[in-house]
Amino acid sequence: MNTKDEKLKIEMQQNIIATKVLWISVVLGVICNYFGGSPTEVIIVLLSLGAFVAILFTFISIKKVFISWAKYLAFGGLILHAIIITHVDPRLNSVFLLFFNLIFISLFLKKSLIIFTYIANIIMIFAFYYIYGESMFSGYNNMQGLLIILFYMGLGCVILYELISHIIKLQKDTKEQYLEVEESSSFLHNILNRISDSVQFLNNFSIQVKEDMVLAAKASEEMSASFSEVAVSTEEQLSSAESINKYMDINYQHTTTIVDASKELKQLAVDNTKLIDSGNENLHQMADKISMLDEIINETAELMKEFNNQNKNIEEILVSIKSIAGQTNLLSLNASIEAARAGEQGKGFNVVADEIRKLAESSAESVEMIGQILSKVISKSSEVAEKIYFGQSVMDESQQYTNLTIDNFEQISNFNSHVSEHIKNIYDKLYDLNNNSKVIADQTKEITTSTGNINESITGIAANADGQNQQMQNISKNLNELEDLIEDLTNLTKQSIHIKK
Secondary structure (H helix, E strand, O other): OOHHHHHHHHHHHHHHHHHHHHHHHHHHHHHHHHHOOOOHHHHHHHHHHHHHHHHHHHHHHHHOOOOOOHHHHHHHHHHHHHHHHHHHOOOOOHHHHHHHHHHHHHHHOOHHHHHHHHHHHHHHHHHHHHHHHHHOOOOOOOHHHHHHHHHHHHHHHHHHHHHHHHHHHHHHHHHHHHHHHHHHHHHHHHHHHHHHHHHHHHHHHHHHHHHHHHHHHHHHHHHHHHHHHHHHHHHHHHHHHHHHHHHHHHHHHHHHHHHHHHHHHHHHHHHHHHHHHHHHHHHHHHHHHHHHHHHHHHHHHHHHHHHHHHHHHHHHHHHHHHHHHHHHHHHHHHHHHHHHHHOOOOHHHHHHHHHHHHHHHHHHHHHHHHHHHHHHHHHHHHHHHHHHHHHHHHHHHHHHHHHHHHHHHHHHHHHHHHHHHHHHHHHHHHHHHHHHHHHHHHHHHHHHHHHHHHHHHHHHHHHHHHHHHHHHHHHHHHHHHHHHHHHHHHHHHHHHHHHHO
């Protein structure tokens, strides 16, 4: 329950008490005024107004509405009640209503309302004094009388104020103590519940441990027999491990030999790669030279074509010269005939014509000889040209084969690079395999040693398993005693929880 709910609950209780006091006050007031000879008007006002306020408080208490405003309604209602009663019957007895107001307001335990009620009483006393004068304050018709009334009223106000302060303080202390007690009680209850849970857990644990001990005793016997069998098996494993260790040493030696061989093969592959690269470079140089030679042969072939063309031109010139020589010889013959006809006058011309004829015949013979020589030259140059053309085709084929050889060398170089890479990978794998073989050999030796130690340990465990059965019997006996203690503790816990409830 929070602070607001607690405050409403207290105010509801105060309203219920105030309702009861109001009804009692109305009943007693009517009875006293009736037998005291008070005017009928006073009794009617007291009954009607008092009953109205009492009914209003009864409604508030039953319906639980305007709970926090009830005290302020009481404050206003009491002041109005005192004013009306005094107006109907202005006597000194009305002053006691003001004391009643002060006492009634104190039921709500609110110090500020007490002060406001006292101030309101002072105001009403002075107002009544100046309004009604001697008719109301007979015997107190002076300032001293008023001060005496106010003094006692103020004294009562101080007493009520301190009393309420003390009551509020007691309520606060009581509430704190109640919270502490409730907290301690809750804490104690939680402890008892935890103890109960712990006892239940110990009880279940004891039962479970007891069952486990029975199973453990049985398992211990079986374990003792099993360890005896395992001891025999470990001896066989030890023998097998020693054999494995022997073969692993041999395997390590073989892998070491293979690693050395693969290392040499790796170096040979590197050397082979260098030779192939060198041959490839020489082939490229030879291809360059062949290309240059091919260009030279092509140029020579072109020159031979020009040479043959020149020979044909010379042959044509020789034909022309031979034709000219024939015509010259014919002309010289005609000149000789004409010179013979001329007689002595043409004798000198005949000599010249004869010389021209001889010269023409000589030229014809020279042309014939040149033609024969030129024919041989043309024949030989044709053969040379054919050889050059054949050499050109052979050179082209050589260049093609050279290019193919270069391509083959490049393929061989690439293949050799792949082979070298694979050889390197094989070497690396073999190197790792050799290291792994060494590690396995070392671990096999450790396994052999560990197997021997395990065999010794199993033999010792088998010997200790028999002694463990006796210890389990002792533990079972102690568990029986623990069950008795748990039962006693359970009974005490149940009694404590029952007392708490």
